[in-house]
Amino acid sequence: MPFIPNRPLQGKSPGEAPTTTPGSFARPSDIGGAYSFSSPDTPGMPEPSTKTAWDFMPEDWVCVDGAWEAPEGFEPITQLEFARLGQITPEMHRVAERETHLTAEQIRDEIAAGRLIIPANRVHLKHSLEPMAIGRASLTKVNANMGASPVSSGTDEEVEKLRWAERWGADTVMDLSTGGDLDACREAMILNAKVPVGTVPIYSMIIGRKIEELDRALILETLEHQAAQGVDYFTIHAGVMRDHIPLLRNRLIGVVSRGGSLLAKWMVHHRADNPMYTHFEDICRLMRRYDVSFSLGDGLRPGGLADATDAAQLAELKVLGELTERAWRMGCQVMVEGPGHVPYDQIEYNMKLQRNLCHGAPFYVLGPLVTDVFPGYDHITSCIGATSAAYHGASMLCYVTPKEHLGLPKQDDVKQGCVAYKIAAHAADVALGIPGARNWDDDLTRARAALNWEKHFELAFDGEYARAMHDEDLDVDTDFCAMCGHDWCSVRISKELMELDSGKDPEFVRERVMRSPGITEEQRTLLERRGYLEPDQIHRLAKRTSSAVGEASESPDCHSDYVSPESALEIQREKLVQIKVKRKAPAAAPAE
Numbered sequence: 001m002p003f004i005p006n007r008p009l010q011g012k013s014p015g016e017a018p019t020t021t022p023g024s025f026a027r028p029s030d031i032g033g034a035y036s037f038s039s040p041d042t043p044g045m046p047e048p049s050t051k052t053a054w055d056f057m058p059e060d061w062v063c064v065d066g067a068w069e070a071p072e073g074f075e076p077i078t079q080l081e082f083a084r085l086g087q088i089t090p091e092m093h094r095v096a097e098r099e100t101h102l103t104a105e106q107i108r109d110e111i112a113a114g115r116l117i118i119p120a121n122r123v124h125l126k127h128s129l130e131p132m133a134i135g136r137a138s139l140t141k142v143n144a145n146m147g148a149s150p151v152s153s154g155t156d157e158e159v160e161k162l163r164w165a166e167r168w169g170a171d172t173v174m175d176l177s178t179g180g181d182l183d184a185c186r187e188a189m190i191l192n193a194k195v196p197v198g199t200v201p202i203y204s205m206i207i208g209r210k211i212e213e214l215d216r217a218l219i220l221e222t223l224e225h226q227a228a229q230g231v232d233y234f235t236i237h238a239g240v241m242r243d244h245i246p247l248l249r250n251r252l253i254g255v256v257s258r259g260g261s262l263l264a265k266w267m268v269h270h271r272a273d274n275p276m277y278t279h280f281e282d283i284c285r286l287m288r289r290y291d292v293s294f295s296l297g298d299g300l301r302p303g304g305l306a307d308a309t310d311a312a313q314l315a316e317l318k319v320l321g322e323l324t325e326r327a328w329r330m331g332c333q334v335m336v337e338g339p340g341h342v343p344y345d346q347i348e349y350n351m352k353l354q355r356n357l358c359h360g361a362p363f364y365v366l367g368p369l370v371t372d373v374f375p376g377y378d379h380i381t382s383c384i385g386a387t388s389a390a391y392h393g394a395s396m397l398c399y400v401t402p403k404e405h406l407g408l409p410k411q412d413d414v415k416q417g418c419v420a421y422k423i424a425a426h427a428a429d430v431a432l433g434i435p436g437a438r439n440w441d442d443d444l445t446r447a448r449a450a451l452n453w454e455k456h457f458e459l460a461f462d463g464e465y466a467r468a469m470h471d472e473d474l475d476v477d478t479d480f481c482a483m484c485g486h487d488w489c490s491v492r493i494s495k496e497l498m499e500l501d502s503g504k505d506p507e508f509v510r511e512r513v514m515r516s517p518g519i520t521e522e523q524r525t526l527l528e529r530r531g532y533l534e535p536d537q538i539h540r541l542a543k544r545t546s547s548a549v550g551e552a553s554e555s556p557d558c559h560s561d562y563v564s565p566e567s568a569l570e571i572q573r574e575k576l577v578q579i580k581v582k583r584k585a586p587a588a589a590p591a592e
C-alpha cells in the first residue's frame with residue numbers, strides 16, 4: 001500500500017485531543033501543520049515556511065498519484081526514510097509511548113515532514129539507548145553537555161556525570177571532550193547512555209595536529225569512526241562561510257564557538273570555503289549509513305548581547321536553511337543549532353526566523369542568556385531565555401551550568417543546570433498547552449492544598465531537596481509549615497473553609513498524623529550546602545523541633561484537628577523552631 005502524505009492524521013487528530021490548556025494564550029495546536037504547538041506571533045514575526053522535507057526529496061524518488069516511491073532495490077536506513085515510505089519503526093512506537101499526546105502515526109508524519117527527529121544511531125540502539133524525539137510536536141527536551149577538558153576530569157568522572165545528568169532529567173547528552181582519552185571517554189559514554197549522545201567531531205579531528213591540516217579524508221575518517229562507535233548526532237559547523245568573516249568586524253567578542261573559530265581560521269589560511277560545506281554530500285552519505293542525525297552547528301552564534309541577531313549570525317542561519325534542504329535530499333535527519341546570548345526581546349524573532357528559513361526543522365538552542373553580567377549564575381540568566389525560546393519555537397534546550405564561562409562543570413553544577421532547564425522546558429510546555437503537560441502541576445497543587453506533605457515531596461521534581469528544606473524547620477507532618485505558622489496558614493484556613501462549605505461529614509476522621517522520617521544524611525548535606533546555617537545549628541534545630549512537637553509521645557500534637565486551638569497556639573508560639581532571632585509574632589506573609 002503506497003504511503004500518501006498529507007492525508008488526515010490517524011488516531012488522535014488535533015480536533016479530538018484536548019489541546020490548549022484552558023486559559024492559555026498559545027495558538028490552538030496544529031500537529032501535522034506548520035505551527036504544531038506555537039506561541040501567537042507578535043506582529044512582524046516571520047511566518048512559518050510553506051515548505052517541509054517533502055519538498056526536498058532525493059532526486060531519484062518519484063511521486064506517483066501523491067505517493068512517493070523509492071528506486072528499485074532501495075533499502076531505508078534512517079527514520080526519515082522509513083517515514084517517507086509510510087513505515088512506522090519500533091523507535092517511533094516507543095516514542096509514542098513516551099509522548100502520550102502523540103500517536104505513532106503522528107510521529108511518523110512529523111518525521112517525514114522534517115519537523116521531528118529521533119536521534120538514534122543503529123549501533124547505539126543495540127546497547128541501552130531509549131529512543132526519544134525532538135520537535136515542536138513533542139515535549140521540549142533538554143541537553144546536558146559534558147566531557148573532559150585538557151586541564152580537568154577523566155573518563156570515569158564523565159561517565160558519573162552522565163548518570164547524574166540522566167538522573168536529573170537530561171534527554172540527551174553531548175560529549176564535548178577536548179582532553180584526556182577522547183576515544184575511551186566517548187566509547188564509555190555511549191555504552192552507558194540510555195539517552196542519545198551527541199559530539200562535535202571537529203574536536204577529535206585536530207587533536208595532535210593543526211587545524212590547517214584538516215582535509216576531506218580526515219573529516220570522513222573521523223566521522224566514520226565516531227559513527228561506528230554509536231554517536232547519535234553530530235554537530236557539523238558547515239554553515240560558516242568565508243564571506244561571513246568580514247561581517248564579524250564590529251563584534252564585541254568575535255566567534256565564541258570552538259568549531260566556528262577553528263573553521264574560520266582554516267578558511268583564512270587556505271583562502272578557501274569551509275570544507276564541511278564543500279564536502280557536505282559526502283558527510284551526508286556517511287551519516288545516513290548509521291542514521292546519525294545532523295545538528296547543524298551555529299559557528300557564528302553571538303557570544304554577548306551586543307552581537308545578537310547581527311549580520312554574521314543571520315547570514316549563517318540562511319546557509320543552515322540551505323544545508324537542511326541538502327541533508328533532507330540525502331535522507332538524513334536534521335536539527336539546527338541556535339544562539340547563544342540574546343536580549344529577551346529578540347528571542348521570538350530568532351526562533352521564528354529559523355522556523356521560516358529551515359522549514360520547521362527542530363531548533364536546538366544554547367540558552368540563550370538574556371544578560372551577560374551574572375557569571376556564576378548563568379544557569380539562571382540562560383534559563384530565562386530558554387523558557388522564552390521554547391515557548392516561541394525551540395525544540396531542545398542545551399543547558400548552561402553555573403560554571404559557564406568560568407570552568408568545567410562538576411557534578412553539582414550538572415544538577416543545577418539540569419534542574420534549571422527542566423523548569424524552562426516544562427514551563428514552556430505548559431504555556432504551549434501541550435495536552436497533559438500541566439497534569440503534574442495540578443497534582444502537586446492538590447497535594448499542597450490538602451497539606452499532604454508526603455505527596456508534595458513525592459511529586460516534587462527534587463523531592464529529597466524539598467523535604468530537607470521543609471524538615472530544616474519542622475521535621476513532622478503538620479497542617480502548616482514554618483513559613484507562616486499555624487494561625488497565618490492560608491492553605492489550612494482555606495481547607496477548613498472548603499470542608500465547611502462542602503458540609504463536612506461529622507463522622508469524618510482524618511488519617512492519623514505521620515511523623516516525618518527526619519533529616520537524612522543526604523538532606524543534611526543539601527542543607528549544609530545552602531550555607532545559611534552552620535551544620536551544628538541545623539542538627540541542633542532539627543533535634544529541638546523533634547522534641548518540641550512530642551518526639552517522646554506516640555501522638556505528637558501537631559495537626560490542629562487533634563488539638564485545641566490553645567495548644568496549637570502554644571506549639572506555634574513556644575515550641576516551633578526559631579532561627580537565630582526569637583520572633584514575637586508570626587513574621588512572614590503567606591506564600592501560597
Ligand code: SF4
Pocket residue numbers: 479480481482483484485486488489490491492590591592
Ligand atoms: S507557606 Fe504558609 S500558607 Fe503555605 S503551607 Fe506553609 S504556612 Fe501554610
